[in-house]
Amino acid sequence: MSSCLFCKIINGEIPAKIIYRDDDLIVIEDINPVAPVHFLLIPCKHIENSLDIAEEDAALMGRILRVAAKIAKEKNIAEDGFRIVTNTNEAAGQSVFHIHFHLLGGRDLQWPPG
Ligand code: 5GP
Ligand code: ZN
Numbered sequence: 001m002s003s004c005l006f007c008k009i010i011n012g013e014i015p016a017k018i019i020y021r022d023d024d025l026i027v028i029e030d031i032n033p034v035a036p037v038h039f040l041l042i043p044c045k046h047i048e049n050s051l052d053i054a055e056e057d058a059a060l061m062g063r064i065l066r067v068a069a070k071i072a073k074e075k076n077i078a079e080d081g082f083r084i085v086t087n088t089n090e091a092a093g094q095s096v097f098h099i100h101f102h103l104l105g106g107r108d109l110q111w112p113p114g
Pocket of ligand 2: 001004005006007008045046047097098
């Protein structure tokens, strides 16, 4: 989608600190981190949010979770604990309408979240 911020990052039109990428997804550092480790896992396919995940996207969603776990281990936050979050629509705080999964760690995380 030409006007979408994350599509532009995936296409290389807007720079980002890339942690990992393959044909299906990209992992970048969040520009405004809220934890010592704060990455965004973003599928290359433009899906607005969790409400728009199709049956054909099921394997892609599973892959994203597996990559998140791999990166959590590599960044040494796995043992202490980490969180994977996808905000859906405004009341949950979604500000970019291309689905993405926050990977948060490196500090104690409160529950319930704010
Ligand atoms: P949301 O609020 O939609 O759940 O998450 C969007 C995230 O994207 C926010 O944590 C925000 O800091 C991050 N973000 C917004 N614009 C940019 C950008 O241009 N580059 C990067 N790397 N992250 C961004
Ligand atoms: Zn997009």
